[in-house]
Amino acid sequence: MDRNVNIIEDFDRKKIVVIRDIYFRGKRKINWNDVEDYLKQYIGDFFEVIETGDVIYLGTDLPDEFAGSKDTSRLRGALAKAKANAKANASQGLPELIQIGTKKRFKENLQKKHSINAKFGWYRYDSRFALPVFNPNGEVERYNVFHVELLVRHDRNGKLYLYDVVNIKKETSTPPGCRE
Numbered sequence: 001m002d003r004n005v006n007i008i009e010d011f012d013r014k015k016i017v018v019i020r021d022i023y024f025r026g027k028r029k030i031n032w033n034d035v036e037d038y039l040k041q042y043i044g045d046f047f048e049v050i051e052t053g054d055v056i057y058l059g060t061d062l063p064d065e066f067a068g069s070k071d072t073s074r075l076r077g078a079l080a081k082a083k084a085n086a087k088a089n090a091s092q093g094l095p096e097l098i099q100i101g102t103k104k105r106f107k108e109n110l111q112k113k114h115s116i117n118a119k120f121g122w123y124r125y126d127s128r129f130a131l132p133v134f135n136p137n138g139e140v141e142r143y144n145v146f147h148v149e150l151l152v153r154h155d156r157n158g159k160l161y162l163y164d165v166v167n168i169k170k171e172t173s174t175p176p177g178c179r180e
Contacts, residue, residue, distance in 0.1 A: 025085070090129055
């Protein structure tokens with residue numbers, strides 16, 4: 001799939017990944033199998049976080065975790081539909097979301113099931129993205145801006161791997177303008 005994604009700055013000079021197309025739509029629910037299939041194209045890729053210089057890899061566990069995690073399952077139901085759509089479509093901007101990651105923080109691994117794949121703990125980075133809202137004529141009316149946390153595991157091989165995108169929150173106000 002072609003990607004129509006850009007990094008821009010709002011008036012506060014905070015970076016936002018603008019995802020201009022909506023690939024994943026669902027009247028009732030998102031088809032997470034399609035999202036998982038889309039994410040498989042990234043396996044083996046890696047991207048550098050501009051702020052820290054960290055290199056984050058996209059491993060074989062990403063598609064399944066992204067589409068089937070506890071965080072994703074909380075996005076089921078009518079009230080969570082917008083967040084589910086946002087998470088599914090955020091998959092298109094993963095490289096850029098990683099690049100603009102900020103506020104790196106560490107948490108020790110406390111779960112036995114991750115004793116190997118997160119042997120050296122977990123990191124979280126904040127990131128932001130925007131999705132278009134279309135009017136009935138199919139024209140972009142505005143963009144909704146979302147804050148997310150990138151959940152990154154520190155593997156026993158010493159590499160960092162994106163594990164999931166969690167805690168999606170729509171920002172209360174959309175920036176009045178942005179610079180590209």
